[in-house]
Amino acid sequence: MQPLLEMRNLQVGFATELGPVPVVRGVDLQIGRGEIVGLVGESGSGKSVTCMAAMGLLDDNARLQGEIRWQGKRLATQNDKAMSVLRGSELAMIFQDPMSTLNPVQTIGKQLYEAICINHPERMSRRKLQTRALDLLRDVGVPAPEQRLKAYPHQLSGGLNQRVVIAMMLAGNPSLLIADEPTTALDVTVQAQIIELLQELRSKRGMSIILVTHDLGVVAETCDRVVVMYCGEIVEHGPVSKVFSNPRHPYTHGLLASLPRIDSSDTNLEPIPGVVPHPDQLSEGCAFAPRCPHAAACCYSGSPMMQCSDSEHLFACFSPFPVNAESRQAHAS
Numbered sequence: 001m002q003p004l005l006e007m008r009n010l011q012v013g014f015a016t017e018l019g020p021v022p023v024v025r026g027v028d029l030q031i032g033r034g035e036i037v038g039l040v041g042e043s044g045s046g047k048s049v050t051c052m053a054a055m056g057l058l059d060d061n062a063r064l065q066g067e068i069r070w071q072g073k074r075l076a077t078q079n080d081k082a083m084s085v086l087r088g089s090e091l092a093m094i095f096q097d098p099m100s101t102l103n104p105v106q107t108i109g110k111q112l113y114e115a116i117c118i119n120h121p122e123r124m125s126r127r128k129l130q131t132r133a134l135d136l137l138r139d140v141g142v143p144a145p146e147q148r149l150k151a152y153p154h155q156l157s158g159g160l161n162q163r164v165v166i167a168m169m170l171a172g173n174p175s176l177l178i179a180d181e182p183t184t185a186l187d188v189t190v191q192a193q194i195i196e197l198l199q200e201l202r203s204k205r206g207m208s209i210i211l212v213t214h215d216l217g218v219v220a221e222t223c224d225r226v227v228v229m230y231c232g233e234i235v236e237h238g239p240v241s242k243v244f245s246n247p248r249h250p251y252t253h254g255l256l257a258s259l260p261r262i263d264s265s266d267t268n269l270e271p272i273p274g275v276v277p278h279p280d281q282l283s284e285g286c287a288f289a290p291r292c293p294h295a296a297a298c299c300y301s302g303s304p305m306m307q308c309s310d311s312e313h314l315f316a317c318f319s320p321f322p323v324n325a326e327s328r329q330a331h332a333s
């Protein structure tokens, strides 16, 4: 089946005072209908820039190469008008901080009415608008929606504001929602509620979701597939069950090893040594090699190609973890 969103060899560089900085370096990614895909990787891996490229919201100093296709149609070549119609309707994005989307000096109601009007060019009566806004607020689980319409964002909690933003996005009935760390700024219980809401939207509306998150536990619970990014490249991707039970790339292994587990008494968490290098400081070879405990000489000279662990599970590494559990243990120690 044709993917909803497809990126082919996507490259994004930024023009800076120090010269061009490559930030996304050849990303190939497909998002199918109704799937939830987790996008993970440490800060600075290029996750947000990849998402912003899909939304056509890159900063002015960005240079984009490669292809982005929406239902088979090439996006990057379309004019801005076509992109802006697609955005906010078929394709919507929410961010870590709901206040980056909400206007602090306008009521929730006014902002919701605007979002509805943008997506319904025919004139709607005030009453109809209000009914639609209340429906949207109920859809995203906002209690006492009538009162919220009159409220300003500062009168609502962070979790409720995030729900309002999701309601605004739903006004366009999007097929794909990109959620860039939507719960990072919220406390743990509210985080779980927002994640539950996203799952509900997928099952009720068949919406696809790209969920950018630091939380591999959330990915394990929520996502069908996981995509692991490091220094602007995808290093491993596949079904969550396969990638998490048998990570082939040492970076994925490192991310999982640094995660506390409820089902284990082993409190020996091993953070990945070192830090993500800045995009303008990448040396030749595999970008992860300087931090990789398994790096061989070849890792410092050539870039590994994507290879199959099986038809759905792919990784790019010259020195991968073996499939067999015992050999994997030996490889890790």
Ligand SMILES: Nc1ncnc2c1ncn2[C@@H]1O[C@H](COP(=O)(O)OP(=O)(O)O)[C@@H](O)[C@H]1O
Binding pocket: 014, 015, 016, 021, 023, 041, 042, 043, 044, 045, 046, 047, 048, 049, 050, 059, 061, 278, 279
């Ligand atoms: N407008 C810009 N100009 C220059 N560099 C940028 C710009 N926007 C983002 N970057 C750089 O791109 C890299 C990747 O950023 P980002 O996609 O935000 O990472 P992530 O979301 O994975 O934490 C970072 O090093 C960041 O500094």
Ligand SMILES: [Mg+2]
Binding pocket: 047, 048, 049, 180
């Ligand atoms: Mg980010």
